[in-house]
Amino acid sequence: MVDQSAVGREFTPVTARVEPGRLRFFLDTLGETNPVYRDEATAQAAGFAAAPVPPTYLFCLEMMDATVPFEFLTALDIDLARVLHGEQRFDYHAPVVVGDTLTFHPRVTSVTDKKGGAMTLIVVETGVTNQSGVHVADVSRTIVVRNARPS
Amino acid sequence: MSAARRAVGDRIVHKEFPPITRHRLALYCGASGDHNPIHVDIDFAKAAGFPDVFAHGMLVMGYLGQALTDAVAPSRIRSFSTRFAAITQLGAQLTCEGTVIELIEQGGEKRAKVALTTKDQNGEVKLAGEAVIAL
Secondary structure, three states, rough: OOOHHHEEEEEEEOOEEEOOOHHHHHHHHHOOOOHHOHHHHHHHHHOOOOOOOOOOHHHHHHHHHOOOOOHHHHHHOOHHHHHHEEEEEEEOOOOOEOOOOOEEEEEEEEEEEEEHHHHHEEEEEEEEEEEOEEEEEEEEEEEEEEEOOOO | HHHHHHHOOEEEEEEEEOOHHHHHHHHHHHHHOOOOOHHHHHHHHOOOOOOOEEEEEEHHHHHHHHHHHHHOOOOHEEEEEEEEEEOEEEOOEEEEEEEEEEEEEEEOEEEEEEEEEEOOOOOOEEEEEEEEEOO
């Protein structure tokens, strides 16, 4: 079971490029038709240098370009089948647009046992910077591990 | 859309989405990079103790984000968070809503807090969240 010793653990930074084709696949999958995401002129009229990414896309970019998928689960010896997503948060500091190259820096910030050890909540916070070193966002996920038995 | 006219109690977000299909979940795996088999492989889901595959929480949050940016320009969103209150099953027909709950000054600008929910066709809350938007 994951314990307090995991707090502070950092994982391999992920570098991901915002590619227009991959972004279009995401937009099509969600049935997203808002022209600000699809049309450069509309995006520029809205004040962006190029088409911006939708609010949850940062989460995807980190997963898409991770060299080790689900690294934090493997590193903490957590079975993927026992994980649920508990909470998710995004704080946006600067625009992210098509053509940007982002770097994600994930680290564990808290581990909390619930229900007498039946569940463990793990918070992973990820700072995101762009190709110019601008801190564009902070992403925080809480995962719920369904433990095999209380301990 | 004059953001300055937002008032507490305004329901600014409302959008309904088509039923979630297995195909949508397969597409979302590829589109999002989240290849957890629990969302597409029924054998894996059953072995993990679930009756069937179920939607990615982030697909549902993606719909909520879409509903949000239909109402609020993406450049105005300062934060967006949610709690995943319940698993979203296949066939769920989701409705996303958002209501202004507070007007605040923060970071040198006027902002509003928007309470967000995603419910299925039975009214069960799947996501309960909040966005902070610049006015």
